[in-house]
Amino acid sequence: MGKVTFLNPEFFWLFLLIPIAIAWLFYKRNQLSASVKMPSVSVFKQNQTFLAKAKPFLYVLRLLALSLIIIALARPRSVDVTSKSKTTKGIDIVMAIDVSSSMLATDFKPNRLEALKRVASTFVQERVNDRIGLVVYASESYTLTPITSDKAIILQSLKKIEYNDAIIADGTAIGVGLATAINRIKDSKAKSRIIILLTDGVNNSGTIDPRMASDIAKQYGLKVYTIGIGTNGKAMFPVAKDANGKLVFKMMPVEIDEKLMQEIAKTTDGKYYRATSTEKLKEIYDDINKLETTEIDEKKFYNYDEKYRSFLLMAFLLLGVEVLLRNSFFRGIV
Template sequence: MFGNIVFENPQFFWLFLLLPLVIVWYFWKWNKQQAALKISSIKGFKVSSSWLIKLKPLLIVMRLLALSLIIIALARPRTVDVSTRTKTTKGIDIVMTIDVSGSMLSKDLKPNRLEALKEVAAEFVQGRPNDRIGLVLYAGESYTKTPITSDKSIVLSALKDIQYNGVLEGGTAIGMGLATSVNRLKDSKAKSKVIILLTDGSNNAGFIDPTIASELALEYGIKTYTIGLGTNGIAIGPVDIARDGSFIYGRTKVEIDEELLKEIAKVTKGKYFRATNNKKLEQIYEEINKLEKTDIEEFKFYNYEEKYRILVLLAGLLLLIEFLLKTTIFRSFI
């Protein structure tokens, strides 16, 4: 009954400092009321001790308990039940546009660029519970892996399944990837439409110019964050394919068209980032997560249940019992 108690007027607890003074006053009054008779000897008197005399201090204890209960009642104890309801007032639609060309298997990020991206992207998706997210993959061409959806389990499963399998034509068609992403978002009614485009190379394939694709994004009010993935200089990456179909790795030059990525971000009012290692890639997604905030309205409902009434009743009962005892059983003693 008294779990999760809060006190509306805790300042009344200062009254407990007066109780020691009340106790001292009661004992002083008690001693003043006791009559004393001096005789030379009590021989010849039958000495007996009445249990009523021993119980007389009980009246003082009851009154002090009643005063304590009244002080607690004045502090107004009550329980509060808080229920919360959240409402997403305006959502964000996000398309993650991922380069899946062979160079994404380079090992300058651990275990490689593609696996590092999948891990960080999955954390990003889990941190956006109120938004819709879709996936677009591209190499020499592009396609929609997952349409924008609020079902994060679908997006996470699709992310996990991303592999380099050579199905897409070789090359890096940044313009194609961006255009496909714009197509997924152009009819969205969301408050904010965002593309996160990641690549580790330069535009060398596809029939859509990245500049045209970025102008389309601007026309539809789609902001684009671009990420250049790869260390500076030389990386260990696939340079050939063995007879058994496995990759042969060697030292390759990292060539990212940063000027193009910066221009795409600038035109669409986004931002360009460079991820040279796993930690930097994680920090970039964390920053994008902070930049794109969903408006969430929270409603809290408070249900108070007052508990002072029972304390007042107990105090009144104690005072009533004390009064009855004082006017009946202890009447001849007090």
């Protein structure tokens, strides 16, 4: 049963009449019953029957009935609310993620790539009504997951992202990564289409100029949010592998082509962000989440279950019991 509400709560003011009614009954108690004048009633007082003592109870029944009628007038009813939501303006999103070896730098814990995967997973889970796709790139790029509304697939794909030079050659081809993301989303029929392009370095490979790719994105009406990830100053980067194939790290300067990323964002009416820590990265994705909202048309259906009938029924039942008792058991009782 839903929550009980009252359609006409102003009728509860009538409860103020109850004390007045009690006072009136007390004041008129001797006039409401038949009386017999006798020189002395001491004998009757000493031998007063149970029915005579119980007769005032009839007025209690009447007052209870009055209270139930007041409650009925207030129209108690339970309300069950059901909602039906319909997405009226969906958003398609492609996340283009840099998976070059520099993403293993340890200025984020445990490294940049793992920190990004955790933050991006939270972002995906919050985009309940949108479709998302994944593109990864280093010196080349490929689509990891086509645009889909199945968040479980996206989350599983995010978990599997890792640096692997056996699959994709090392390097940073920002233009190629952006072009692949554009190709993946350009034919989408969504009302809003965005690309989140993340890198931690400088464009140093690939056959597509990033600025040309951003011009193409603009022609398709795509908005690109760019993120530069990496602390200020220096960080421990993987620079080689030892004889056992284990990565060797060395302290090196952090270099991000922020000017290029700003140009890409400006050309496509997007926004550039710099993430210098995991906390800052979370704030960036939260900001994008707020900027790109999906419009929802929600309809609520109310089902009312009127309860006043039962109160009226109990009130009339009490009045009936009072009339029956007054004209049977208590008839002639003074």
